[in-house]
Amino acid sequence: MLLLNASGCLDALTAPETARQLDAFVTKTVTPEPREGNPPVRIAETQHGMLNAIGLANPGRERFLAGTLPALRELGVPLWVSVGGFCAEDYAETCSRLDGVTVELNLSCPNVDEAPESAAEIVAACRAVTELPLYAKLSPAAWDIGEVARAVEAAGADGLSLVNTIRGLALDERLRPSLARATGGYSGPALKPIALAAVYACRRVTPLPIVGMGGVQTGRDVLELVACGATHVALGTVLFGDSDAPARVRSELVEAVSAAGFTRVEDAFCAALEAVRDASFDASFYVGELVYPNVVGQGLREMTFRVVAPAAWADRVRQADWKAMAALPWILMPSMSTHSQLARTMFREHGVEPGHVIEANQESLIANLVVSGVGVSLLPDPLALDLQAAGQVCIWEKAVLRGTLWFIYLRERANDPLIQGLVEVLRETWAPGKTGTGDVPPSSRNTADAGGTTRSTIC
Secondary structure, X not given: OOEEEOOOOOOOOOOHHHHOOOOOEEOOOEOOOOEOOOOOOOEEEOXXXXXXXXXXXXXXXXXXXXXXXXXXXXXXXXXXXXEOOOOHHHHHHHHHOOOOOEEEEEOOOOOOOOOOOOHHHHHHXXXXXXXXXXXXXXXXXXXXXXXXXXXXXXXXXXXXEEOOOEEEEOEOOOOOEOEOOEEEEEEOHHHHHHHHHHHHHHHOOOOOOEEXXXXXXXXXXXXXXXXXXXXEEEEOOHHHHOOOHHHHHHHHHHHHHHHOOOOOHHHHOOOHHHHHHOOOOOEEEEEEOOOOOOEEEEEEEEEEEEEEEEHHHHHHHHOOOHHHHHHOOEEEOOOOEHHHHHHHHHHHOOOOOOOOEEEOOOXXXXXXXXXXXXXXXXXXXXXXXXXXXXXXXXXXXXXXXXXXEEEEEEHHHOOOHHHHHHHHHHHHHHOOOOOOOOOEOOOOOOOOOOOOOOEEEEO
């Protein structure tokens, strides 16, 4: 899980130490032309939050690219650039000028006039001009935010940011609007239930990575967003009054995770293996070691993984030994997965351990993080080679790792006609040239068995 800031809630150049506490920094929204923003009064406090009507004040695209972005790169923190505009072409042109960052498309600012195109149309326009990761920032005011999520996913979005502020109004003692524009974007603790509902609704309809935000003040707030389906979490209004909020929230998160009965925050996700073990599903596909005695599997194929790093690190990686590679930031799936086990076993065989580890639970997200310059990871051979050919990653040639993909089900269901039929279909489908066995319990440990055994070929 990554901890970020919500766009517009932190100036990294004036508060670099706060920015460096984050896993990635999200810029203020950049528009094609400079904007002074809305006239004052632009900020008003309320009983349970804050209204703002800043109006996307920013230096404009050219000044941002020439001055602000290079300065931000000096911080050494992975960057997300928030992109705004007033038509699809505005968004697309800015995206086409960016490199080495993740893009967050601000599709939902309540303080400016909206583009005439739909969110999906804007995403599609940007997807046509860039291969950078695209996150669509959606409004909680959408009648069916799940449908919007589906639409932007189909248009090419790589992830979602949920949620933006929601339009609100406050009155002063004279019963007049507190803001010069009258309405503004409402944020703060009262936004959290709305954010939780939006994340929950979108997670039900899409597998895309989700950055949850809105009302996050504590570690418990982070855990609740993760429990609803957020992959990452962003801090917003809390940063205005607490420059140490990232460090404090991380510390509180450890306590909140333990109090909820989990070992790690990622355990709050409902993983496929857990769902099968608890009989929530009849069966599932899984890449990892089968550690539960009541779960058995059909081995389907051997998977080969490569060690990949951001393309800009090519010279650094080419000369790296095992110790140097272990010292780099690593992006791994949860610890019980083959992905994590392969990496850790690989390093243990050479007397080292990967240092700083960022956990992510989806292959597409891991690929995006590596391309964006966040760290090093393992990717399946075809994907790694494609990204290398596109100049987006480099491959460390000293290691090739292999594991097995399984079809898993409860041992007690092994004689169920439904399960037997599925297994037979899979055997016929995967049989030619594939590695597979029959029902194999997790206690098996020889290399022909399917008990989650992983094999690594170290060059």
